[in-house]
Amino acid sequence: MSFNDILKNYENFDIQKFFASVRPSMIQKAIDSNNVSSDQFLSLLSSSAEPFLEQMARRAHGLTCQYFGKIIQLYTPMYVSNFCENECVYCGFNRTNKIQRKKLSFDEVDREAKFISKTGLKHILLLTGSSRTKSPVKYIKQCVEILKKYFSSISLEIYTLTQDEYREFVACGVDGLTIYQEVYDKDVYGSVHLAGPKADYLFRLDAPERALAEKMRTVNIGVLLGLSNWQKESFLLGLHAQYLQNKFFDAEISISLPRLRPAQGDFKPKCIVQDKEIVQMILAFRIFLPRLGVTLSTRESSEFRENMLPLGITRMSAGSTTQVGGHTAIEDENNITAQFEISDKRDVGEMIEFLEKKGYQPVLKDWMAI
Amino acid sequence: MSDILRIDDQNLKSRLFIGTGKFPSKRIVKDVLISCDAHVVTVALRRVDQDSDDENILDYIPKSCLLMPNTSGARNAEEAVRIARLAKSSGCGSWIKIEVISDNKYLLPDNMETIKATEILTKEGFVVLPYMSPDLMAAKRLVDSGAKAIMPLGAPIGSNRGLKTKELVRILINEIEVPVIVDAGIGSPAQAAECMELGCDAVLVNTAVAVAKDPVSMARAFKLAVEAGRLAYLSGLGPVIKKADASSPLTGFLREAQKA
Numbered sequence: 001m002s003f004n005d006i007l008k009n010y011e012n013f014d015i016q017k018f019f020a021s022v023r024p025s026m027i028q029k030a031i032d033s034n035n036v037s038s039d040q041f042l043s044l045l046s047s048s049a050e051p052f053l054e055q056m057a058r059r060a061h062g063l064t065c066q067y068f069g070k071i072i073q074l075y076t077p078m079y080v081s082n083f084c085e086n087e088c089v090y091c092g093f094n095r096t097n098k099i100q101r102k103k104l105s106f107d108e109v110d111r112e113a114k115f116i117s118k119t120g121l122k123h124i125l126l127l128t129g130s131s132r133t134k135s136p137v138k139y140i141k142q143c144v145e146i147l148k149k150y151f152s153s154i155s156l157e158i159y160t161l162t163q164d165e166y167r168e169f170v171a172c173g174v175d176g177l178t179i180y181q182e183v184y185d186k187d188v189y190g191s192v193h194l195a196g197p198k199a200d201y202l203f204r205l206d207a208p209e210r211a212l213a214e215k216m217r218t219v220n221i222g223v224l225l226g227l228s229n230w231q232k233e234s235f236l237l238g239l240h241a242q243y244l245q246n247k248f249f250d251a252e253i254s255i256s257l258p259r260l261r262p263a264q265g266d267f268k269p270k271c272i273v274q275d276k277e278i279v280q281m282i283l284a285f286r287i288f289l290p291r292l293g294v295t296l297s298t299r300e301s302s303e304f305r306e307n308m309l310p311l312g313i314t315r316m317s318a319g320s321t322t323q324v325g326g327h328t329a330i331e332d333e334n335n336i337t338a339q340f341e342i343s344d345k346r347d348v349g350e351m352i353e354f355l356e357k358k359g360y361q362p363v364l365k366d367w368m369a370i
Numbered sequence: 371m372s373d374i375l376r377i378d379d380q381n382l383k384s385r386l387f388i389g390t391g392k393f394p395s396k397r398i399v400k401d402v403l404i405s406c407d408a409h410v411v412t413v414a415l416r417r418v419d420q421d422s423d424d425e426n427i428l429d430y431i432p433k434s435c436l437l438m439p440n441t442s443g444a445r446n447a448e449e450a451v452r453i454a455r456l457a458k459s460s461g462c463g464s465w466i467k468i469e470v471i472s473d474n475k476y477l478l479p480d481n482m483e484t485i486k487a488t489e490i491l492t493k494e495g496f497v498v499l500p501y502m503s504p505d506l507m508a509a510k511r512l513v514d515s516g517a518k519a520i521m522p523l524g525a526p527i528g529s530n531r532g533l534k535t536k537e538l539v540r541i542l543i544n545e546i547e548v549p550v551i552v553d554a555g556i557g558s559p560a561q562a563a564e565c566m567e568l569g570c571d572a573v574l575v576n577t578a579v580a581v582a583k584d585p586v587s588m589a590r591a592f593k594l595a596v597e598a599g600r601l602a603y604l605s606g607l608g609p610v611i612k613k614a615d616a617s618s619p620l621t622g623f624l625r626e627a628q629k630a
Contacts, residue, residue, distance in 0.1 A: 065581045066528050069392020120422050152419075215445075250445040250472040291475060359394045365419040367443060370452040 254293025492516025530557025566599025
């Protein structure tokens with residue numbers, strides 16, 4: 001069985017018809033429930049739930065304190081290559097974009113890793129563009145070996161792998177995988193992933209399961225907000241997370257809800273997801289799946305991240321750059337190798353100070369190779 | 371009357387064990403431990419960062435405390451054993467709280483894997499205190515495997531629901547010769563006192579203190595409750611009478627016969 005079997009049930013699902021049937025009493029019941037059904041989750045995403053936002057926020061805050069405490073885990077992304085064979089219309093790395101392509105040498109990877117480790121961060125997210133020729137598994141594994149000298153937990157955000165390859169990475173010391181479906185609507189998926197391996201919807205959809213079957217410890221999934229109806233997309237993301245939690249009982253599942261930001265190329269988001277909507281989504285996720293990790297990236301502004309802090313966020317990136325070798329690079333001031341623009345530009349020290357001031361404990365180490 | 375809890379070769383000056391997760395800052399952990407005179411303190415090894423000068427949680431634990439690292443994050447016996455060995459080699463002593471959780475939804479312990487890990491680690495010289503689901507046979511096997519105390523849950527971790535497993539824990543107290551320490555689920559000082567009145571040897575509290583508005587005062591409240599509960603237990607609580615005495619006793623005829 002794959003999550004696709006569940007998705008199929010919703011292919012012709014009329015979400016507006018469902019929303020029209022939502023009554024305030026249903027929403028109240030969902031907020032108070034300790035075992036929220038998928039229908040209740042969807043009702044929390046409806047516009048009828050808007051008057052309940054404050055109540056939802058109180059419930060979500062309580063659940064987050066109970067299950068996670070006043071804790072935010074910090075990490076930073078590290079891009080090692082931006083060569084890419086995909087044609088994803090929203091992405092700066094799109095193979096048709098004329099950007100400067102770069103791949104770090106192992107010495108550069110070491111220098112970059114060493115530089116980041118001085119901030120005290122122990123969790124690193126290693127990213128590459130999607131190119132099996134320019135950044136093959138062998139190259140990435142070598143990068144992981146270098147990172148192991150400096151970090152206690154290593155996650156990957158790279159192209160989709162086969163189950164055997166996930167096994168190799170787990171054996172090599174990788175404990176986390178970030179892989180976004182970007183958009184669950186199959187038609188929209190096809191219309192924004194024009195070419196390259198990422199155009200294979202199902203191979204990507206099943207990637208979290210392949211990794212978890214090989215005992216990957218944490219898996220972070222997500223949708224790119226702005227590609228399709230946010231309510232339906234976050235609903236399906238929630239079902240995906242729940243499916244993975246139920247099937248892989250010992251794994252830590254988390255989600256990200258990145259909003260589309262300006263990137264190289266002339267893609268314009270199909271819709272802009274508003275602050276109020278993203279708040280509603282995160283609250284609904286927390287109430288639906290109390291143990292779910294929720295990541296908020298530096299795509300969001302510092303003010304927004306500050307306001308979101310008590311509402312269910314458990315992980316934040318800090319000192320981020322989406323440039324290849326961007327942590328040590330000074331020459332690349334024009335962002336010409338970047339995947340997308342960063343909004344919250346605070347460094348790790350500033351983030352730590354900010355969290356402490358807000359009464360949250362920044363956690364720089366939450367796992368180690370065992 | 372001396373009433374000292376002894377585990378392995380240690381005389382413990384407090385029956386309130388403290389967990390260090392979920393606190394809004396590391397500094398406050400130190401104030402909490404001082405305010406409740408904690409002796410045994412558990413720390414997730416996954417969060418210990420010994421490379422860091424100001425981020426190492428161990429620096430916030432007073433020297434008078436006994437450090438009991440835990441194997442949080444272990445999904446099976448093998449991982450728990452590896453984390454325990456890492457803890458020992460990084461200088462965290464030989465006490466270990468085994469926590470094997472292969473269920474990330476409710477965080478319920480896996481008794482079978484916990485027994486396996488207890489057996490291995492006891493042989494390696496660890497003082498093992500396993501977190502467990504309150505099951506009598508599992509508890510007996512843990513003791514046979516060398517556990518120096520057992521730590522049954524009162525309710526799921528972080529739930530603050532109290533001693534929901536009371537009837538099962540009562541059986542463990544009656545049948546198990548090593549100390550019984552209720553770990554997880556204790557949400558208020560009243561609930562901690564209830565555990566102690568029942569005859570538990572100690573309680574371990576984390577979430578209820580960590581997420582309190584004032585964790586330092588709350589820790590003190592727990593200390594007092596644990597002491598009160600213990601004292602009540604030792605003093606011998608009177609039986610709870612549910613009904614008034616019957617006015618016409620069923621055996622009254624025996625006395626009537628004597629008179630005649």
